[in-house]
Amino acid sequence: MLAKEIRQKYLDFFQSKQHAIIKSASLIPENDPTVLFTTAGMHPLVPYLMGEKHPEGKRLADAQKCIRTGDIEEVGDATHLTFFEMLGNWSLGDYFKKEALEWSYEFLTDEKWLGIPPEKIYVTVFEGDQDAPLDEESIQIWKDVMATKGIQAELFDETISDNANARIFALPKEENWWGPAGETGPCGPDSEMFYYIGEGIPDFNQERPGMNDANFVEIWNDVFMQYDKQKDGTFKKLAAQCVDTGMGLERVTAILQDKKNVYETELFVPIIDKIRELAYKETENIRSIRIIADHIKAATFMIADGARPSNTDQGYVLRRIIRRAIRHAKKLEIKVEFTALIADIVIDIFGHHYAELVEHKAEIEAALNQEEQQFAKTLNKGTKIFEKVAAESKGEIDGKDVFHLYDTYGFPPELTAELADEKGLKVDLDGFEKHFKEHQEKSRQGAEQKFKGGLQDHSEKTTAYHTATHLLQAALRKVLGNHVMQKGSNITADRLRFDFNHPEKLTPEQKEEITNLVNKQIEAGLAVSVDEMTVEEAEKMDVVGAFKDRYGEKVKVYTIGDPVNPFSREICGGPHVENTAELGTFKIKKEQSSSAGVRRIKAVLV
Ligand code: SER
Numbered sequence: 001m002l003a004k005e006i007r008q009k010y011l012d013f014f015q016s017k018q019h020a021i022i023k024s025a026s027l028i029p030e031n032d033p034t035v036l037f038t039t040a041g042m043h044p045l046v047p048y049l050m051g052e053k054h055p056e057g058k059r060l061a062d063a064q065k066c067i068r069t070g071d072i073e074e075v076g077d078a079t080h081l082t083f084f085e086m087l088g089n090w091s092l093g094d095y096f097k098k099e100a101l102e103w104s105y106e107f108l109t110d111e112k113w114l115g116i117p118p119e120k121i122y123v124t125v126f127e128g129d130q131d132a133p134l135d136e137e138s139i140q141i142w143k144d145v146m147a148t149k150g151i152q153a154e155l156f157d158e159t160i161s162d163n164a165n166a167r168i169f170a171l172p173k174e175e176n177w178w179g180p181a182g183e184t185g186p187c188g189p190d191s192e193m194f195y196y197i198g199e200g201i202p203d204f205n206q207e208r209p210g211m212n213d214a215n216f217v218e219i220w221n222d223v224f225m226q227y228d229k230q231k232d233g234t235f236k237k238l239a240a241q242c243v244d245t246g247m248g249l250e251r252v253t254a255i256l257q258d259k260k261n262v263y264e265t266e267l268f269v270p271i272i273d274k275i276r277e278l279a280y281k282e283t284e285n286i287r288s289i290r291i292i293a294d295h296i297k298a299a300t301f302m303i304a305d306g307a308r309p310s311n312t313d314q315g316y317v318l319r320r321i322i323r324r325a326i327r328h329a330k331k332l333e334i335k336v337e338f339t340a341l342i343a344d345i346v347i348d349i350f351g352h353h354y355a356e357l358v359e360h361k362a363e364i365e366a367a368l369n370q371e372e373q374q375f376a377k378t379l380n381k382g383t384k385i386f387e388k389v390a391a392e393s394k395g396e397i398d399g400k401d402v403f404h405l406y407d408t409y410g411f412p413p414e415l416t417a418e419l420a421d422e423k424g425l426k427v428d429l430d431g432f433e434k435h436f437k438e439h440q441e442k443s444r445q446g447a448e449q450k451f452k453g454g455l456q457d458h459s460e461k462t463t464a465y466h467t468a469t470h471l472l473q474a475a476l477r478k479v480l481g482n483h484v485m486q487k488g489s490n491i492t493a494d495r496l497r498f499d500f501n502h503p504e505k506l507t508p509e510q511k512e513e514i515t516n517l518v519n520k521q522i523e524a525g526l527a528v529s530v531d532e533m534t535v536e537e538a539e540k541m542d543v544v545g546a547f548k549d550r551y552g553e554k555v556k557v558y559t560i561g562d563p564v565n566p567f568s569r570e571i572c573g574g575p576h577v578e579n580t581a582e583l584g585t586f587k588i589k590k591e592q593s594s595s596a597g598v599r600r601i602k603a604v605l606v
Pocket of ligand 1: 039040041042088178221222223244245246247
């Protein structure tokens with residue numbers, strides 16, 4: 001079964017269970033200060049898991065593009081990827097454990113769907129602790145549902161010797177509890193499904209699901225969102241119980257095709273073939289090939305969603321993965337500019353489902369080529385610095401210098417060692433390691449800070465900033481012109497940040513006019529109202545954000561001011577304040593360039 005068939009079957013299956021199929025959200029979260037990228041299907045749905053009404057209803061399913069860079073060092077093994085697709089179904093206060101688990105099992109094992117032999121499937125559940133009890137309900141549901149396929153399923157019991165029928169394993173929070181993605185927010189016990197890729201019946205003294213044993217591959221996770229984790233670490237019951245599930249498309253594809261790793265599926269083979277074609281055969285190194293395939297694929301999707309290489313935020317991650325791919329290409333002795341060539345193959349494979357790749361093909365190629373050329377220049381500069389360092393060295397190049405070359409000029413230590421060797425110089429690689437580790441610790445902490453989040457903070461302050469962002473966008477369009485469109489938005493409890501397209505710096509007069517216009521709407525105490533409609537209907541009403549590629553979708557439209565002649569009308573998930581009078585006084589703190597043709601405003605409410 002091809003990946004595209006699995007993706008389609010998944011969506012068809014949940015459609016047959018009355019789920020609305022929604023489009024993948026962008027990889028770059030909007031209005032979410034806590035993460036750089038969408039890391040799970042539940043991410044863009046957090047407001048709805050917390051109780052906001054979703055315009056498509058209470059049952060949703062999709063294939064969501066995700067980026068996770070936490071495991072970047074693992075990329076190149078059988079299963080880790082930075083970019084992956086997550087198939088997910090959601091209940092927003094609708095069905096709960098019974099339907100979720102029964103449908104998961106039906107989709108996995110039924111001949112009409114994936115047709116996985118039932119004896120291959122093992123599951124885990126939450127064992128219980130001070131915050132929530134053992135998930136006995138899921139255990140019973142699993143026993144019942146597996147019995148329908150002739151499987152007698154028992155809970156594994158460490159204290160008995162006969163565990164021949166064990167299928168269900170209870171594990172602690174570290175394994176069977178999902179979320180919150182940030183410090184606070186929706187979370188709950190989960191039940192994970194594993195495919196046993198080993199031969200025959202597993203020996204549970206040797207291997208068990210959920211314990212990182214290689215023969216048990218996790219394929220699906222059903223999370224039962226019941227709690228809202230509070231800042232003080234306690235768990236409050238959510239207003240409505242929700243279900244969040246996630247199935248990794250690449251892994252399931254590999255398993256169904258009996259492939260040992262994700263790179264052997266059609267999601268990667270054409271990319272790998274292209275890299276092989278460009279590489280020098282004698283230096284073939286499968287790990288480098290896989291790293292290039294994964295990283296350039298991730299970069300292609302990131303650029304399509306609006307990221308550009310830079311030294312901050314998403315742009316920084318993008319730059320690092322492109323440059324990491326280029327370094328591995330050097331190992332393979334690829335002699336041509338290759339990143340855009342690989343991106344073209346990625347677009348060929350995924351363009352049919354992700355139209356944004358085709359739409360932004362020229363920009364993707366241009367951004368990759370530019371970064372590749374710029375990195376080549378950086379490396380040239382590094383070579384000159386190396387010459388200087390070498391000339392000043394007394395027989396050995398200091399670890400600190402090796403690290404400086406690496407960190408500032410992207411000069412790999414192997415390259416420094418090679419060049420040094422040609423000059424008969426030694427290199428203090430231990431010293432390099434020491435500096436590298438120290439630095440890695442610092443950047444790891446930084447990255448953890450950046451990646452630890454995931455949830456919008458639904459405080460009153462962020463809601464107020466969200467409404468202020470709508471006022472700002474409307475004011476920008478009135479003062480600068482209707483070409484102004486949102487290019488990014490990021491809100492914390494302390495400020496809003498808004499990116500928009502505009503060719504030049506704003507004049508002091510324009511800034512003043514925009515500020516006054518926003519404050520006038522606040523002073524007027526305008527009502528904020530919400531309606532649901534299709535994208536076509538929204539377009540007829542001249543709503544900001546009504547894009548043709550979302551035709552057919554039902555959306556929420558927020559209106560600020562008189563419904564007939566409003567100040568602002570935008571497609572948006574919310575939440576918002578009820579009246580602009582709640583906002584305070586709006587002040588622009590900074591107006592600067594964000595990237596070519598895109599301006600950035602930081603503003604506060606005081
Ligand atoms: N949020 C869960 C996960 O990421 C299930 O979708 O695994």
